[in-house]
Amino acid sequence: MVRFENVGMRYGPGPEVLRDVTFVLEAGSFTFLTGPSGAGKTTLLKLMLLAEPPSRGLITLFGHDLATARRGAFPALRRRIGVVFQDFRLLDHLSAFENVALPLRLAGRREEDYRQDVEELLTWVGLGDRMAAPPPTLSGGEQQRVAIARAVVARPDLLLADEPTGNVDSEIGQRLIRLFSELNRLGTTVLIATHDRSLIEKSRAKEMRLVDGRLVELRAQRP
């Protein structure tokens, strides 16, 4: 599903933020990405979701070598990825409902088709009564749940979540992780970047650890 080989990344003329990163995300796997602040977790996710090109190394996504893939193929690849950004990136002029529906609109679906799905999902994340609210009127945790709903609504092949539980209490955090597990059970490959040790300890998922731009420790999926 995702393969990195000796990937290096630097922003402009700056120092290398990622160095010789090599790993594989198997289709259908569930993985945590951990590491101290500034280790390069968000950068690694950016490479995976085609937000930035790597400075060196090889990235293969859904079987496409990104270095040789046509740029015209990128939008279709991006639509197969659901993303929860660390800073949410919701559109302030749209309602919570419309934010969540955005990936479906981009997939060319009509509102009559998806209205019910979107409403059910928003209810599931506890925002059934806030659907018409624009993001600026929502709390940080509520915005985060809108962002998560938007990432999962189109049943992506790959789900990338950057600190998805950073702003919610542990009960809602567990509930959101269950949402990701559910999605994973339905076939989505999931990668979650987080600092939250308790989340990881409760789970048997695989863990990848980044320190100073290097992948230093791999914990295999526990039985």
Place this chain on the structure above:
Amino acid sequence: MTARRPAHIMPREKGTTPLDLVIAVMAFLAALALGASLVANRTADSWRAGLAGRISVQVLPPDKGPPEPALSRETAAALAILQNTDGIVHAAPLSQGEILKLVEPWLGQSALVADLPLPRMIDATIMPGVRVDIPALARKLKAAAPDSVLDDHSHWIARLRGLADTVIWSAYAILALIAVATAAIVAFATRASLEAHHEIVALLHQMGAHARFIASAFDRHYLLATLGAAAAGAGLAAALFLIAGSLEYAGVQPVSFLPPLTLHALEIPWLAAVPLGAGAIAWVTARLSVLAALREIY
């Protein structure tokens, strides 16, 4: 609860923006230029229609001898030739009174004039669609009436056509300049708008929206905004043309020797080309600007 129609992906700007104002002013000027070209074209046509097909023969007093007998003899000879020329449907000498009226602006109304030997004039009309060999006719007239001068007004027609062409091509040049300026300001506005909505554009791009999809969110906005603003500007110009027309109808004509700057009812719809053209320019410019900007993102 939520809007029935999906909301616009780009936030709408409310009310009249500076761009709308600039476009409206541009459209107003463009409509004036276009209207002027229409008036010039029509006026040149009508002058030509009025002059073409008319010829006149002037019989001048002879240098020597008593003028009256010579004038009468030559006028009769010239008239006979004109009346026997194929294609000339009407030829008649102007009366003394009509000639006096023609020279009055130059010589005044004094009794002196009555004693001066005045040239004679013959007015003739060529049947529409018939070509008369003017040089041959002039030679024949010269032979029969040595003091006659044939004028087919072609000199004036050419001058007027040249004047009208100058006006028309100037109007086209102005229209072209306005089109270029409109494209430039729309490109500028699109760039600014892309900048202002950078986060939205980046997010849509990140979520896998095609460049065409993002571009259409912008180009549709500029198409509609420009259509509206340009229609207002061109509409104002149309109203001015109509007012000028009704003033002229009421007998007010500020500059009498110029053709009236009024459009006929059937010419007014041509001004609709201004908003349509402006809309097309805005649409293409906005689209190309957005596509160019998106090509720079990974």
